[in-house]
Amino acid sequence: MSVLPVSFTQWFDARGWAIHPHQTAMLKQANLPALLLIAPTGGGKTLAGFLPSLVEMGSDTREGLHTLYISPLKALAADIARNLSTPISEIGLPIRVEHRTGDTSATKKKRQRADPPHILLTTPESLALLLSFEDAPRMFAGLQRVVVDEIHALAENKRGDQLMLCLARLQKMCPQMRRVGLSATVEDPDAIARYLARHPDPCEIIHADPGPDPDIQMMVLDTPPPWAGGGAAYAIGAVLDEVKRHKTTLIFHNTRAQAEIFFHKLWLENSESLPIGIHHGSLAREQRERVEAAMVAGQLRAIVCTGSLDLGIDWGDVDLVIQIGAPKNVKRLVQRIGRANHRYNSPSKAILVPANRFEIIECVAALQAVKAHDLDGDPRSSGPRDVLCQHILIAACAGPFNADQLHAEVYSSGDYSALSRADFDDCLNFVATGGYALSSYDRWQRLHLTPDGFWHLRDPRLAAKIRMNIGTIQDTDLLPVRLKNRMGGKPLGEVEEYFASTLTPGDTFLIGGKVVRYDSLNEQVVQVTPNPAKKPKVAVFSGTKFSCSTQLSERILRLFQMGPWPDLPRHTADWLALQATVSKLPEPGRILVESFVDDGREYTCIYGFAGRNAMQTLGLLLTQHMETAGLHPLGFVATDYATLIWGLEPVHDPAPLFEKAVLKSVFEGWLAGNAVMKRTFKNAATIAGLIERRSIHAKKSGRQTSFSSDILYDTLCKYDPEHVMLKITREEAMKGLVDFSRIEDMLARTHGRVDHRVLDRVSPFAAPLFLEMGRVPVDGSGNERLLSAAAEQVMTQVGIG
């Protein structure tokens, strides 16, 4: 297919559009089994993805599903449906387009299964659910193309892994199905191509013109940023000035809490009442949709947002992106900058606003990396097995399956092609029988094998339960927040259950830019009343804290060696110079350790530059080691670049702490019992179907809360240490929160070259760490000591003891 039909050409002409070269290329190569388009935002990427479908269906009016479009965002699916309707109606194509997400009505969903549209727009979770029904082969019969939008974002998490397993399933039902991926700029297009294609098929990559380099700067004000913190409140006036100077500005934040605080403070200074909205993943859908609609209608001058706007609707009028806080990752920064100025072939404009002194250095390093087109990224690892367990359950819901056939299907999904048959069988065994060393309750196993070699669900009612647990999004028990009134209250958003548990009536927090007062927790709903007068307590939202990438960390270390730093603002250059005089600047191939006493506590500061998660793990490991050595550590705090430990005894010789064998052995012993593993276990076990997601219904009934997943973890560790779920937990923790590989990288990079500085006071680099949030207490005997002290205190208060 190389020619655009006349009706299409006329439509392009009528709009005064010229077809982009990459759109033509997509048409020409539309018959390839797998095709990946890499294009910047605004490059007509979506149309490039759909054009071959529209052309094919223009000349072939068969009934049934032709193209399946998958997007990571529900909103995007709905938006694309609207956008496609224009060419379809104006060219006069006989094509029916519908979307299907968790928000689609039950009646419509049922109808879609019986009578699918030509083009169905959906999300990975909705597709997984569709594939769990017995009638899936009928619904997908005749499917020609599947278009995966924003594949670079899906490829970074388990939603993508689940999607690829689903595509393998679909491919088996529809051998003719062609795969198309649409991606933003990435560091390793070949990896995404392998990820998309059926293994080991090749995948053609089409690169759109990346357009001119962005116009990107760091905001430098007369007032230097504070020493610590992530708020960037000091820059609010300057940010407002930029908003005034531009048509529409996106103001990105790294966390939801920071977005809320910034938004609140922005409005306190917004004397002209410029229309500025807020958008993040913890806000109620209604709230987000209102902001999106206002944005599309051109009613907003700015949106304060988080990663929830990294993807999604093309807003042509955005002419400035402001990134508050260091970007942590150059690739994400470039993708965010791409959100500005969607007019093709004009540079995107962006401003970085460092939130604290150290972030100035990080921003300068990031600017250099953007200029050098040096994107960062981690190599792909093998497909996670918790997702595979869920996939096996979904397969069982759809009907009896044969293990060899399912294995062949899983093997055809790129990230799972390295999975051994034994590992697959472990997962199958886990799903079917629990996979425990102790075989009890055999007659109740979930799947049973019939003599013809097919696995069946023991109890058909299980299917409903399995369907309720589909999905890989890690929702850490969130509670809805509503305004209190007789009608049930307007939904405002969600907060973590843990945060809700720390509130007492009268406490105030920020949500959706409003200060609200906590009144009560009623049937698992956080009830609040507006309270504009009071100063809010900080709201804690779920949301990942990104680790600074390896590449960016290395750039920062190199930057230290390039004094006198003409690129840095004077105050920051002075700070670095002072650190060099008083102590030492960290070097790429060495670990700097500082020791000093402050306020009666012995402090040890380790500059490892291994990213937040790894530095956190390092803190846990070192304090464990120090506890054994009788140094009585009391706690630590970790950032992307350093770990600060405090305790009762000084560390005289830190070098042995960094011997790989020592750290590794502490690590092995520590790994089993720590909170990160328990959290990882909870997530993995929920995905794999060992723990049921708590439905709202289950929360309301039963006053006794369900027991903690930590108990399951502890029990497994004690009685079944070789259980597959523990192996999966370990695999996941090593990749994610534990990030031990970056500690290993740090050790390999430094080869035991430790510089120890004993100082008579806090060093310039360590000082900001004293202001950092997120201090971790050492959970040893100290915990019991604290409890005793607390008990003594309250008992004394009530007159006893």
Add this chain to the structure above:
Amino acid sequence: MNRTISTDKSRETAGRLHKFNIAGQSLCALASGALWWPDQKMLTVSDLHFGKSGRILRRSGPFLPPYDTRETLARLESDIENCGANNIVCLGDSFDDIQATQDLDDSELSWIKHLQAGRQWVWIAGNHDPAPFSIGGSHLNEFCQSGLTFRHIALPTATAEVSGHYHPKYSVRLTGRRISRPCFIYDENRLILPAYGTYTGGLKSSDDALQSLFSKDARVVITGTTTHVFPLN
């Protein structure tokens, strides 16, 4: 009813056990969640919920690690041996349901028999195991000993009563963290034990169901590695 609550004279608020009096009887709340009555050499545990993983599975729930019963037994055995208990009272909901009494693994059943050998053993009926079952020991609805009454669910009007059922837990706020642990709750009239079973959740001590049973100066004893005493309110 204006008796003051007497805690142990040593005024310890933390330790392996917490001594207190109810109706003139000296009792010890153990950090394990069991109650030790030295004068009677009696150990009381509540809400063992043996066989819970099996019941969840039978009801088409997830296949939880089937080690809960032996883990509970291991802790019970260690408490019995450490105390030198001659009398054991299981305060109801010892089995997660009646089917669970039949589903016991042979090794688990013989473990229970081994613990029972040479000891007085009382199974109090609970709402999960209301009827007597075929495992040895006395099967009773309630049990009285030296002025104390042992039953599964507290009676609001009762005095000198020891019960279970609610799985109470208490949470303490500690410098930005919250620690939540199973707890005993007692006042001058009654004592409620924490759940001893491995797979058991809890009910917050602030819940009305618990609050309405206790006077304003009731105490909680949180369990774990050591006991700690807090006021209920």
